[in-house]
Amino acid sequence: xxxxxxxxxxxxxxxxxxxxxxxxxxxxxxxxxxxxxxxxxxxxxxxxxxxxxxxxxxxxxxxxxxxxxxxxxxxxxxxxxxxxxxxxxxxxxxxxxxxxxxxxxxxxxxxxxxxxxxxxxxxxxxxxxxxxxxxxxxx
Ligand SMILES: [Cu+2]
Numbered sequence: 001x002x003x004x005x006x007x008x009x010x011x012x013x014x015x016x017x018x019x020x021x022x023x024x025x026x027x028x029x030x031x032x033x034x035x036x037x038x039x040x041x042x043x044x045x046x047x048x049x050x051x052x053x054x055x056x057x058x059x060x061x062x063x064x065x066x067x068x069x070x071x072x073x074x075x076x077x078x079x080x081x082x083x084x085x086x087x088x089x090x091x092x093x094x095x096x097x098x099x100x101x102x103x104x105x106x107x108x109x110x111x112x113x114x115x116x117x118x119x120x121x122x123x124x125x126x127x128x129x130x131x132x133x134x135x136x137x138x139x
Pocket of ligand 1 (some may be wrong): 018019064065126
């Protein structure tokens, strides 16, 4: 095997060990080297575009560790730094793709149409890791 292709194979194998990625709604950014940097996995600047988020939306993660505790939080605002509203939590017991449970009833309906950020955190033997998604609320 050529050295270059061996390096490519090793790089692919390493990327499989990514802790978790938020796939829906779109993540603000993912870099496994700084995914443990709160509150948004090393990405402090909100996305230029925002998905519409409602109670019928999905929050989907690809989880690559063997177990962990996931929590879903939310903050209303253009660029929040703290996430006071807990929407849900769940134990993840194996690798896989999960739709995380959440309940928007704790969000006041006066925030319909407002910008908000969803924060996913997962605690495991690798520490606590973060992903965020910037959305517009449809309540
Ligand atoms: Cu991990």
